[in-house]
Amino acid sequence: xxxxxxxxxxxxxVVVDDSNPPLTIPQIQTRIKQLLDRxxxxxxxxxxxxxxxxxxxxxCKTVRSVLRNYNLTLNFVAIANYQWEPDRPGHTGQSLGALxxxxxxxxxxxxxxxxxxGRLLTPTxxxxxxxxxxxxxxxxxxxxxxxxxxxxxxxxLLALNREQLCEEAIYKRQxxxxxxxxxxxxxxxYLKAEANSSGGDNERFSMAY
Numbered sequence: 001x002x003x004x005x006x007x008x009x010x011x012x013x014v015v016v017d018d019s020n021p022p023l024t025i026p027q028i029q030t031r032i033k034q035l036l037d038r039x040x041x042x043x044x045x046x047x048x049x050x051x052x053x054x055x056x057x058x059x060c061k062t063v064r065s066v067l068r069n070y071n072l073t074l075n076f077v078a079i080a081n082y083q084w085e086p087d088r089p090g091h092t093g094q095s096l097g098a099l100x101x102x103x104x105x106x107x108x109x110x111x112x113x114x115x116x117x118g119r120l121l122t123p124t125x126x127x128x129x130x131x132x133x134x135x136x137x138x139x140x141x142x143x144x145x146x147x148x149x150x151x152x153x154x155x156x157l158l159a160l161n162r163e164q165l166c167e168e169a170i171y172k173r174q175x176x177x178x179x180x181x182x183x184x185x186x187x188x189x190y191l192k193a194e195a196n197s198s199g200g201d202n203e204r205f206s207m208a209y
Contacts, residue, residue, distance in 0.1 A: 014027065016030050016031050016034070017034070021073075021076060022073060022076050022080070023076075023079075023080060024080050025077070025080050025081060025187050025190070025191055026191070027080075028073055028074075028076055028077060028080060028187065029184045029187050029188075031069075031073045032070065032073060032180050032183060032184055033184065035066050035069055035070050035073070035180065036066075036177065036180050036181070038062065038065070038066050039062075039063065039066055039173065039176065039177060040059050040062055040063065040173065042170065042173070044059065045059065045169045045170055045173045046169075046170055048165070048166045048169050049166055050159065050162045050163050050166055053162075056120070056162060056165070056166065057120070057121065059169070060117045060120050060121050060165075061121065063113065063117060063173070063176065064114065064117050064118075064121065066176070067110050067113065067114050067117075067176065070110065070180060071107060071110065074103050074106070074107070074183075077099065077103060077187075081096065081099075081190075081194075095190050095193040095194060095197070096190070098186075098189075098190070099186060099187070099190045102182070102183060102186040103183070106179050106180075106182070106183050109175060109176075109179045110175075110176060110179055112172070112175065113172045113175060113176055116161070116164075116165055116168075116172070117165070119158075119161045120158070120161055120162060120165060123152050123153065123154075123157075123158045123161075124152070124153040124154065125150040125151065125152060125153060126150070126151055126152075126153045127148050127149075127150060128148060128149055128150075128151045129146060129147070129148055130147055130148065130149045131146070131147035132144065132145070132146055132147075133145040133146075133147075
């Protein structure tokens with residue numbers, strides 16, 4: 001018990017950022033809020049247009065980075081609240097089950113946005129021959145050189161995906177923001193349920209090394 005408390009106290013002193021992963025549920029919440037602050041603003045999102053590819057791709061890369069870090073952060077939940085299952089009371093197991101369900105739902109919701117962004121930033125490419133050079137050598141021999149270039153497989157589909165994202169960007173941004181905020185709220189509810197079940201003496205395992 002003393003070791004657990006020592007680890008948890010050490011975890012409370014850790015600064016969470018890009019170089020320091022979260023070690024506890026409250027730190028995971030802090031990390032999610034940091035990522036929320038990186039989301040493009042409503043104004044920037046509303047101004048997206050297929051005619052400004054630089055701004056559109058910049059928006060996509062920012063949101064993609066946020067979502068990748070968010071999904072990576074969620075993997076620390078299992079580490080932060082680990083407890084050997086046979087030792088976990090039934091009611092706390094129910095709270096953990098609800099948290100896990102919310103994580104699964106959150107992942108599914110953010111994947112909707114991630115998949116659309118992926119179609120814009122990494123469209124299907126074809127290898128196309130753009131130049132062929134033939135050099136005549138002595139003795140009637142010849143040397144051939146080929147130059148290939150990667151081109152978008154379906155430019156019309158890519159253009160359509162860009163237009164669609166610009167039209168839906170406000171909704172998709174809000175979906176990401178609400179999903180992440182809801183996850184923080186779910187973690188609050190989980191911590192309250194755990195604290196109530198243990199009479200306010202809630203000890204949690206933390207990989208604070």
